[in-house]
Amino acid sequence: MLSRLPICRWILLALPLCSLLALAACKQQPAEPAESASGPAAAVQQLIHRLRDNDLVGFAQAAVPPAEYAQLEIAWREGRSRWPLTELPLDDQLEALLSALAAPDSERTLQQGFKRNFANQDKDLKDAARSLGLFGVQYVKREGVYTDEERAHYAQLIAALSEWAQRAPLSDPRRGMAAIPPLVAAARKTGLTDEKSFREAGMTGSLRRLSPFFAQAKTLLASYGLSLDRSFSELRTVLVEQKGDQARVRVHYPLGDREIDTVVSLQRRAGRWYLTDYLRHAEQALAIPAEEEAPESQIGPDTQAPPPAS
Template identity: 55%
Template sequence: MRQLVQHLHDNDLAGYARAAVPPAQYAELEAAWAQGHSRWPLDQLPLHDKLPALLATLSAADAETRLQRAFKAQIAGQAAGVRQAAHSLGLFGEQYISRQGDYSDDERAHYVQLVKALSAWAQAAPLSDPKLARSAITTLTTAARATGLDSDAALQAAGMGGSLQRLSPFAAASKLVLASYGLSLDESVAQMRTGLSSQDGDHAVVHVQYPLAGHDIDLQVALQRRQGHWYLARTLAEVDAVLAAARAAAPPPVEGEAPRSGSGSGSGNDATTGTSTGDSLAAAAKP
């Protein structure tokens, strides 16, 4: 997990994607992206299907003017209303996660902690401050335009690796904006602590703790070993499903053409890829 965490800290989205899955699966994911059958790892983000529209809105020529106008009309000077909205959304989020959604028990417990921490942060953050809003809008619109990714077609044309490389500066800009409002994600990543809870053959559970907005977040993460490397079990399951759907949607191979590689469960991983190598799970679980 240390490698994945470091990539997130460094805003290296392409590096994170390469380390998150076995090499053969990564290559197949690149092909599925190019064919329009996958947007992994972006589809792991909340509201991932809204990302192209968000980037298009932020990239528009008059984005600063329109966003400033919307802020002044809806948020500026409404500190009490913003606090109440954050409180209400937090309660709704907790109730929804506790009772709805396709989550495991560990995921449900983790997400409830996240919602509580973020709701408390939003209630205390200066979200209605005009000066901070002006700076945030400038930072985000500038970073969004630099990506050149204002549509799904642009994402497909750039390819998986190219899109992730272009999005990395935007991710960094987003973290800077959040930090200006008192939410430092880099601090959360830097202070993350991990330890091995249990291992049974190629399956293990790691205990993870990290601070977020003054709250201590505690969770259990399942890992799975493939080709001598440890990966997040949920990521592997999601990628397996993405690739199965992509293979089903792909046209049949031309007669005489070699078949595409499978899900990457064979041998041949580079020693630098994956969460860790060999049996060094305890080392991978260290902060």
Template identity: 50%
Template sequence: MGNRTSAALGVLLAVAMLPGCSRPAPDQAAPAEAATPAEAVRRLTADLRANDLDAFATHAVTPAVHARLQTAWREGRTRWPLDQLPFARHLPRGMAALSAPDAEQVLQRGFERQLADASLGAAAEFLTLFTVQYILQQGEFSVSEREHYPQLVQAFGAWAAGAPIGDRDRARAAIATMTAAAREARLDSDQAFAEAGMEASLQRMSRVLATGKQVLASYGFDLDADLAAMDVQLQSQTGDVARVRMQYALAGTPIDTVVNLERRDGVWYVSDFLRHAEDAVARAD
């Protein structure tokens, strides 16, 4: 698979790795304050389901950490929360591949080559296996993340194995839609992300992720429907530490995971998100 084609596929994989890129149902709006552990999880999930990465970044960390992240982002020293995705360092390259002047032609030719070689399914299987191994063996993932994220990738791979990914009309429409969204974002390099700053970059990437979700839906992967029935339950709480269980289905595959939370100044935060953000600003400092 060509570099630009694989980079563009990586952007779509990033959509699948954010298991909440859909709008919340009216009766599932995010709570105004994360007064309980379950509310903290529901609020972050609602931010992602609303395609609002900027709100997610605000709610996932303390105000002090958020302010430091904004400074580090402008100086090009972190891309949190985007840099928590597998292969995040390739995100600017993926956006550049999608927004290049000849992106439609290059990506369509790459698709046709894969189709002629009957290797689209094999490529999807390889990407799934490689990503799972990366999460399990590399990166700075916690035990909870190494249990949760492979489930997401494997669900995506299982869906891809039976999805109409070889449909030329769908592919042509998907390429046109994603290239237009990438060009509108104007985030085709590390410098572009730094110049835009954290807030504007996340707002632009929110629109790209929303578009990616629509593309996946055109292939039968409806994240909105899958996540409407997510069940979030408190499993245990001891003082300022808690565990919350999340159960939902992704493309027909059951997802069952437990996340750790901690309370800071009366507000609950998902420990993994907070830890990654604090590590990011510590490295930047």
């Protein structure tokens, strides 16, 4: 039950949202070539604009070529992929989170749990945030599944979130009690509470349903002093290097009281630029074999053919 989750889970709820900014590593480069409106830096900005607008479908369509998007839709319905949700550090907890929020009488249950476990526990929450930050930074630096660029960037994200959580009024009873009903309502509206509902909605349908929940989560974080829309709006990109169909773009954005500084790698395919890490993760998702007796994919009411990313 969500009310019994350790406080680190509550703090880490911010990380999946912030990780949508996770675009690679931190390096200094002297050269800053000029860049066109359709170049690599513009491709990064396009992704961020979709997030600022709470357009998760548009984000996914801009993150991979159309052919891969169609394959990912099929893999989603076959239960082989949950990309782009797998870009999130707690992707395996999202279904349980939505289910707990959407459960009958969850407002009362969660509010009681907040009173019992978190209300007025300011010192304990600050200590937990500090410890989580230290542990998280060490974890991503050691974990072998991340690239060097991802490790460098995630370490910055975790440090910034830890600092924010140590200052945020997470134990404020009034704020905590008021935050729960809107999040519960948004979770219920998704209709996504189990594996079957995600499969039937498909990737496009699930992302469309999750977009209002994403918007409500951003509103909640902003009420605690962490404005992701500020991060999105103030994000700056500069082309560092372009060699043929390979490029690197430097990205700066504020997160809490920190300035995140990172460099991302991109590849050009069929005249369009895509983040290398997103392409790699999507390809890994598609490489997962289908179950021997997986049900035949069926197209549901929430699915439509994805238009080319603009």
